[in-house]
Amino acid sequence: MKITVVGTGYVGLVSGTCFADSGNDVICVDIDNGKVDKMRAGEVPIYEPGLNRVFDRSIREKRLTFTTNLEDAFKDAEVIFLCLPTPPGADGQADLSFVLGVADELGDLFEKYGEYKVVVNKSTVPVGTADKVREKIASKTDVEFDVVSNPEFLREGAAVEDFMKPERVVIGTRSERAAEIMNTLYEPFVRSGNPIIVMDERSSELTKYAANSMLATKITFMNEIANVCEKVGANVDNVRRGIGTDSRIGKRFLFAGIGYGGSCFPKDVQAIHHTSAGYGYDFKILGSVMKVNESQKTSIIPKMNDHFEGDLSGKTVGIWGLSFKPETDDVREAPALYIADALADKGVKMKVYDPEAMETFRVAASEKALKNIEFMEDRDSVLEDIDALIICTEWNEFRRPSLENFAKLMKNPIIFDGRNLYDLNRAKEAGLTYYSVGRPSVI
Numbered sequence: 001m002k003i004t005v006v007g008t009g010y011v012g013l014v015s016g017t018c019f020a021d022s023g024n025d026v027i028c029v030d031i032d033n034g035k036v037d038k039m040r041a042g043e044v045p046i047y048e049p050g051l052n053r054v055f056d057r058s059i060r061e062k063r064l065t066f067t068t069n070l071e072d073a074f075k076d077a078e079v080i081f082l083c084l085p086t087p088p089g090a091d092g093q094a095d096l097s098f099v100l101g102v103a104d105e106l107g108d109l110f111e112k113y114g115e116y117k118v119v120v121n122k123s124t125v126p127v128g129t130a131d132k133v134r135e136k137i138a139s140k141t142d143v144e145f146d147v148v149s150n151p152e153f154l155r156e157g158a159a160v161e162d163f164m165k166p167e168r169v170v171i172g173t174r175s176e177r178a179a180e181i182m183n184t185l186y187e188p189f190v191r192s193g194n195p196i197i198v199m200d201e202r203s204s205e206l207t208k209y210a211a212n213s214m215l216a217t218k219i220t221f222m223n224e225i226a227n228v229c230e231k232v233g234a235n236v237d238n239v240r241r242g243i244g245t246d247s248r249i250g251k252r253f254l255f256a257g258i259g260y261g262g263s264c265f266p267k268d269v270q271a272i273h274h275t276s277a278g279y280g281y282d283f284k285i286l287g288s289v290m291k292v293n294e295s296q297k298t299s300i301i302p303k304m305n306d307h308f309e310g311d312l313s314g315k316t317v318g319i320w321g322l323s324f325k326p327e328t329d330d331v332r333e334a335p336a337l338y339i340a341d342a343l344a345d346k347g348v349k350m351k352v353y354d355p356e357a358m359e360t361f362r363v364a365a366s367e368k369a370l371k372n373i374e375f376m377e378d379r380d381s382v383l384e385d386i387d388a389l390i391i392c393t394e395w396n397e398f399r400r401p402s403l404e405n406f407a408k409l410m411k412n413p414i415i416f417d418g419r420n421l422y423d424l425n426r427a428k429e430a431g432l433t434y435y436s437v438g439r440p441s442v443i
């Protein structure tokens with residue numbers, strides 16, 4: 001099939017590359033000239049495990065090309081995927097200007113070329129967006145076309161694997177013609193029997209928000225259990241094991257920490273909360289999820305304050321991990337950004353390291369934070385001459401250092417672990433002062 005992907009970020013580039021790998025001809029369009037130049041030169045502009053290999057293969061076999069010109073990409077396409085940003089607007093509602101802007105251009109192109117095509121919305125968009133895209137295009141042309149909702153469930157850090165073997169594919173359309181085309185396109189990805197679920201557009205759009213807000217709620221619930229554990233002297237690891245074995249609850253997404261971040265959960269929870277309010281419904285549980293997560297991101301700061309008896313000014317703190325989760329360079333809404341700001345406000349200097357996210361963090365961090373930050377070459381150089389270490393991301397290389405190394409390299413081995421990486425007994429044996437989330441402190 002001939003496919004066009006508009007927007008080559010985490011979703012667009014992974015989708016385009018994987019569709020090309022399954023034998024389709026794919027043209028990716030982006031307005032970012034620099035990005036398109038890089039991709040034409042064979043360079044993957046984001047860090048995503050396994051993407052390089054599939055990308056190289058698709059380019060070599062001439063099934064994946066790049067352009068900045070929407071018209072060139074439109075002409076021969078049978079299916080056009082919109083993988084455009086939908087960032088939160090000022091009032092929390094998803095900003096649809098990227099999606100509707102492209103829909104407007106597509107209207108003119110449909111009129112000019114006069115051929116049936118399917119326009120697929122892969123961006124996460126509020127309920128009713130498929131109708132808006134349809135109206136936008138139809139305001140420019142009478143040519144026949146379909147607009148389909150096809151939310152994407154890939155996880156950054158495992159995006160290629162998730163795209164190649166999705167647990168389910170959701171397709172929102174009431175057009176049989178479009179449903180058949182979408183089924184044909186996705187069949188190679190669900191050979192092992194996972195379902196392609198076809199439904200109406202609105203249910204499909206809401207499914208994506210329901211999935212992300214359910215997951216954000218699960219994480220937040222566990223973070224609140226962790227906060228209660230700290231008050232009552234329980235250990236959240238034990239509680240997690242105790243409830244995770246219940247198949248109704250399940251083992252995944254039960255790890256306590258310093259809150260969720262990333263480009264999806266925060267904005268999607270906010271957007272569905274906002275959409276519900278627009279329809280006169282107060283989605284109370286999501287209001288609480290947002291509030292709890294906000295304070296959880298910087299919950300390490302009061303712990304540090306207590307430890308240093310309110311005197312953080314002039315201290316130097318190390319930070320391991322800047323991305324919002326491991327295996328990605330994405331720092332959008334990462335707790336490390338919030339912690340860096342809070343520490344800068346208190347006059348704390350920071351030495352930071354992340355295996356992949358140093359550059360993205362440098363771009364995203366506030367000016368006041370950057371003034372207090374020194375970017376370090378590697379994990380261990382962070383540890384020299386610091387008063388305490390904060391762990392923000394559970395990268396593998398932070399999971400298993402020799403704990404004795406902390407005592408050797410730090411003048412006082414004090415660790416505030418936002419991801420519960422180490423065993424409490426081992427931390428004690430290694431002579432660490434060790435604070436984690438929802439577990440007894442080792443002092």
Ligand SMILES: NC(=O)c1ccc[n+]([C@@H]2O[C@H](COP(=O)([O-])OP(=O)(O)OC[C@H]3O[C@@H](n4cnc5c(N)ncnc54)[C@H](O)[C@@H]3O)[C@@H](O)[C@H]2O)c1
Pocket residue numbers: 006007008009010011012029030031032035083084085086098101102122123124125152153154155156263264
């Ligand atoms: N990142 C994820 O893990 C993930 C997962 C599922 C769904 N989503 C959703 O998918 C959508 C895209 O997310 P993303 O993380 O890939 O975004 P992104 O910001 O990484 O990428 C968006 C791309 O679109 C390009 N772009 C902007 N305007 C354009 C235009 N007019 N024409 C062509 N290109 C244009 C940008 O230059 C950028 O390269 C969002 O709605 C997001 O919520 C993201």
